[in-house]
Amino acid sequence: MDCIEALQKELESEYIITKKFIDLYPEDKNSWKPHKKSMDMKTLTVHIIEIFAWPDIIMNTDYLDFAETPYTQPQLSTRAEMQKKLETDYNLGKTTLKNLTLEKLDGKWDIRQGDTVFQEWSKYGALRHAFNQITHHRAQLGVFYRLNDIPVPGSYGPSADDHQ
Numbered sequence: 001m002d003c004i005e006a007l008q009k010e011l012e013s014e015y016i017i018t019k020k021f022i023d024l025y026p027e028d029k030n031s032w033k034p035h036k037k038s039m040d041m042k043t044l045t046v047h048i049i050e051i052f053a054w055p056d057i058i059m060n061t062d063y064l065d066f067a068e069t070p071y072t073q074p075q076l077s078t079r080a081e082m083q084k085k086l087e088t089d090y091n092l093g094k095t096t097l098k099n100l101t102l103e104k105l106d107g108k109w110d111i112r113q114g115d116t117v118f119q120e121w122s123k124y125g126a127l128r129h130a131f132n133q134i135t136h137h138r139a140q141l142g143v144f145y146r147l148n149d150i151p152v153p154g155s156y157g158p159s160a161d162d163h164q
Helices: 003-023 041-051 054-060 079-098 102-106 123-147
Strands: 063-065 108-113 116-122
Touching (some): 003 079, 003 102, 003 123, 041 079, 041 123, 054 079, 054 123, 116 123
Parallel strands (some): 063 108
Antiparallel strands (some): 108 116
16 A cells, blocks of 8 residues: 555545544534633534645645634534535545645645744645644544533544443
């Protein structure tokens, strides 16, 4: 298996897992957060969803500059809106990876705010970082679910809720 095929399979796997979380999203908990410094549940969930489109952004730009394009999160409030956005963003990322070549993975990509570069990677490294962000933030969402007595779907095997 080459690295492009591995990236494609990983994106699909993360999508399948994330879809289980979105299918249980509690619309009545949009503003809930475990700590004043935490993202609220809606912001965190929409962020996870949007990462599925990052392969397209990474492969079609050289950087993301928040000074040039300030971020505004899409206004999604319902489970159905989140499910639709997940499908759209996943399909965009999936299509980008389907059309990927090894040569394109060598380019550089960074996240910055004006002259301040927060992080720089190869395009391959940026994709790996994005996939790690899905896992990281979905784990946070799992804690949010647990604290609200929402069943936590299994991710890489069964969860405690799968054994009830």
